[in-house]
Amino acid sequence: MNGLPDQIALAFRFALREVRGGLSGFYVFLACIALGTGAIGGVNAVAQAITQGIQSEGRSILGGDIRFELVHRTTTPEELATLQAIGTVAQSANTRSMARLEDQSDQTLVEIKAVDELYPLYGAFETEPALAQADYALTDGAWGVAVQPILLERLGLSVGDTMLIGDARFSIRATIALEPDALSDGIGLAPRIVMSLDALEASGLIQPGSLVERVYKLRTDPGTTDAQLRAAIDQANEAHPQAGWSVRTRANAAPALAANIERFAQFLTLVGLTALVTGGVGVANAVRAFLDSKRDVIATFKCLGAPGRLVTLIYLFQILMVGAVGIAIGLVLAAIAPIAAAAALSGIVPLPAGGTGLYPGALMLAVIFAVLTIFVFALVPLGRARDIPASNLFRNQTMTERGLPRAAYVVGAGLAALLLTGLAVWFSEERVLAAGFLAGVAAAFLILRIVADGVQALARRVRNVPGTSLRMAVGNIHRPGALTPSVVLALGLGLTLLVALALIDTNLRQQIAGNLPERAPNFFFVDIQSDVVDDFAELVETEAGDAGKLVRVPMLRGRIVELNGQNVAEMELPPEGAWVLRGDRGITYAQNVPENSSLSAGEWWAPDHAGEALVSFSAEEAGELGLSIGDTVTVNVLGRNITATIANFRQVEWESLAINFVMVFSPNTFAGAPHSWLATLTMPDADFEQEAGILSSVTRAFPAVTSVRVKDAIELVNRVVGQLASAVRAAAAVALIASVLVLAGALAAGNRARVHDAVVLKTLGATRGTLIRTFVTEYAILGFATAVFALLAGGVAAWFVVSQIMTLPWAFRPEIAAMTILAALVCTVGFGLLGTWRVLGQKAAPVLRNL
Structure with a gap:
């Protein structure tokens, strides 16, 4: 029976017998493990469900097996013949314009989708x-x-009514119920209108240089x-190397959506891991409390000759058994998450056909994280229990030994x-970000431990404290077995995360809803044709008067196809800079350095x-792409590859929302190329009536010009940010819930010592009121100290x-500070009293007999 296999078998039998007594003392342990497992497994299962849905419904989402897209132009007959040789081709066009009432009394921005008779190739376009x-x-x-x-709501119209778009009249004959390929077209800033290609041509919106996306979907x-x-x-690209089209297949029908879901899932996974690690403190407290409750049993084992290894194995098996129950509960929650997501996200994002199913990879990852967390936080308490002599276990009320156990437990x-x-880092796409996040969590734990030790050291130095309750509260903070480390660790990380997210959210909202509208132009005007740009400028300047500032620049759309002669599709680039190479970019040319930017390196060209051909590149984006002055950039514009040399870098003030471009070319680059113009109008003191008047005048005089009121766009962005912030706060709440559970566990772990203290103090004459004031004061001090740390770290x-990272102005919000302190005090004092109320009513005799 001395061999390790025999000891393992014997320990397992003892563990099974003891665990039959129930899970008393392990409820917080169960809750922490179940919460963390459910959060990690659920987030990844939902992300996999959506990704699988995008893949399984790729044809319908894309609207074809392959999607070719051009900007500004249609295919040449030769290019179209190549596409038709691959499969059936359905043509469509996407653009923006203004829809207005026939009496010109109101108008609104709309997204136009013009389709041919083959639409849709896959899926069903449903109308009512x-x-x-x-x-x-x-x-x-x-x-x-x-x-x-x-x-209909925006313009007060109904089915059967008519409206004007461009130079044509349109009758609303139905509302859109389901648009199968909407996700592949991206999120629009305005309501969608579906019409025929002939109708779009009749509207007069299509002019040389107009911003129109021509889409060719193949079955x-x-x-x-x-x-x-x-x-x-590949064959199409080889046949037409300068076509400049962007191509997608059913395998990546909605790449932006998939990438965003993946990034958001990674962030939520890290938050879930934070909750799990925070819960690990609760695991450690629960294990310590459990072993404390088994004090007499452990002493008996040792007195009967059981080696320390056998004792450790018995209770390790019990902890793993209970952990398995918590993991099982978490897996049930994770398995339900995709089903709940399917109901909540119906019609917004695709989910797999035929049900959501199970996602073993996501569930297994959650199991691995949970098991490792148990080992991280359970081995040290087990190691300490092993080395406590039997005489100490019989004599002491609690196991309050400090210091580290044997090296094997620490190493394990x-x-x-x-x-x-x-x-955690390996399974993350953004590994540097994940490593930094986890390093921050580890640093927070270390600092929180230092904060706890500092509070205890300060409490030891306090002398001549007035009042019995305050004196006892200060003593409780630093005495052996004090709750200080557990309470500070329990609340600190959750509150820090909440403070950080709340301050980020409030600063971002302040920029979007407050500062940005003050600095941003009132209007963007798009698709101003070259033959009317002077007339347009005259009208706007007359309407705006001296209070308005009109800025206009030429604009084309182009796609970067090569950097230094290398195809960008074959390059591995950092994610932060890769967005510049995705799809088409707005480009312009200028004689002088544009406003809202300044030269940071190189020299500007002569007028x-x-x-x-020369190009000025945004300095930040150039650095992310690894570009230097003298490098070459090849851009496809209007079906022609143009190579330009980088002459200089510019620092661009993107946050101003003024006209800015990643690339500004020398004027000779696009000599003779058809293009439209982009303009902004800034009127700092304009009210709604003035803006409405200008919008109405422009729309009546130039129906092909698209007018975007910046405040409307900002409101839309603000709503999206608000929805994301709500999701992030909900995820962060998981970490706070874990903190509260850990706090409850810490209080439960200290109940034996609290009972002892309460009985002794009441025997010596302390009243219930004195004890309540003592505990309230103690918990309030700890809560305040934790809140101060959370404010600083968050x-x-x-x-x-x-x-x-966002390069936005920063402001500290005092209301966040007040709310954090209040939350900390409510949590610590409230849960502290709940946890010790039973202690205050404990009868003295049963406790005194066991001293």
Whole structure:
């Protein structure tokens, strides 16, 4: 029976017998493990469900097996013939314009989607009432359209009413109920209108240089594999190397959505891991309390000759058994999460056809994290219990030994912690961010421990404290077995996370809703044709008067296809700079350095420069892409590749929302190329009536010009940010809940010592009121100290994110400080009293007999 296998078998039998007595003392342990497991497993299961939904419904989301897109132009006959050789081609066009009432009394921005008779190639386009292809034709002088219901609300229209877009009249014949390929077209800033391609041509919106996306969706033969699709794309690119189209297949139908979901899932996973690690403190407290309750049993084992290793194995098996129950509960929650997400996100994002199913990878990751967390926080208390002599266990009320256990337990806990950290970083796409996040959590734990030790050291130095209750409260803070470390650790991390997120949210909202509208232009005007740009400027300047400032610049759309002669599709670039290379970018040319930017390196070209094509690149984005002055950038514009040399870098004030471009070219680069103009109007003191008047005048005089009121766009962004902030706060609440559970566990772990203290003090004459005041004072001091740390640490984290990462102005919000302190006091005092109320009513005799 001395061999290790025999000891393991015997320890397992003892553990099974003891665990039959129930889970008393382990409820906080269970809750912490279940919460962390459920959070990590649920977040990743939902992300995998959505990703799988995008993949399984790729054809419908994309609207075809392959999607080719051009800007400004249509395909040449040769290019179209190449696409038709691959499969059936459905053509559509996307643009923006202004929809206005026939009496010109009101107007609003709309997203136009013009389709041909083959739309949709996959999925079903559903309207209410149902429309046939003939319903989009010209009837009684009006073209038929289907619109999103929100457009009817904005203009006060109904199905059957008419409106004007460009130079044409349109009849609203249905509302859009389901648009299968909406996700592949991206999130719009305005209500969608679906019309025929003939109607779009009749509207007069299509002019040389107009910002129109031409989309060609292909349906291939059934059974065509993804590899065959990629081969067909390669052949099309080889046949037309300067086509400049962007291409997607059904395998990446909505890449931006998938990438954003993946990033958000990674962030929420880290928050869930924070909750799990925070819960680990509760695990340690629960294990300590459990072992304390087994004091007599452990002493008996040792007196009967049981080696320390056997005792450790018995209780390790029990802890793992209870942990398995908590993990099982968490897995049930994680398995339900995709089902709940399917109901909440129905019609917004796709989920797999035929049900959500289970996602073993997500669940297994949650199990691994939970098991490692148990080992990290349970091994040290187990190691301490092993080395306590039996005489101490019989004599002492609690196991309050300090210091580290044997090296094997410390090394085991350290290895588990390293493995936990390594897996968290490995499974994250943003590994540097994940490593930094976890390093911050580790630093917060270390600092919180230092804060707890500092509070205890300060309490020891306090002398001549007035009042019995205050004197006893100060003594409780630093006495052996004090709750100080557990309470500070329990609340500190959760409150720090909440403070940081709240300050980031309030600063971001202040910029969007407050500072940005003050600095930003009132209007953006898009698609101003070159033949009317002077007339347009004259009208706007007349309407705005001396209080308005009009800025206009030429604009084209182009896509970066090569950097220094290398195809960007074959380059590995950092995520922070890769956005510049995705899709088409707005580009311009200028003789002088644009406003809201300043030269940071290199030299600007002469006004009459006529040599090689030159380009000025935004300094920040150039640094992210690893570009230097003298490098070359090849841009495809209007089906032609143009290579320019980087002459200089500019510091760009993107936050001003003024006209800014990543790339500004020398004027000779696009000599003779058709293009439109972009303009902004800034009127700092304009009210709603003035803005409405200008909008109405521009729309009546220039119906093809798209007008965007900046405040409307900011309000939309603010709503989106608010929704994201709500989701982030909900995720952070998981960490706070874990903190509260840990706090409850810490109080439960200290109940035996509290009972002892209360009985002795009452025997010596202390009243219930004195004890209540003592405990309230103790908990209030600890809560206040934790809140101060949370304000400092959370404030620094929020400052770094807002000022250094987002490069926005930073302001500390005192109301956040007040709310944090209040939350800390409510948590500590409230839960402290709940946890000790039973202690105050404990009878003295049963306790005194066991002293």
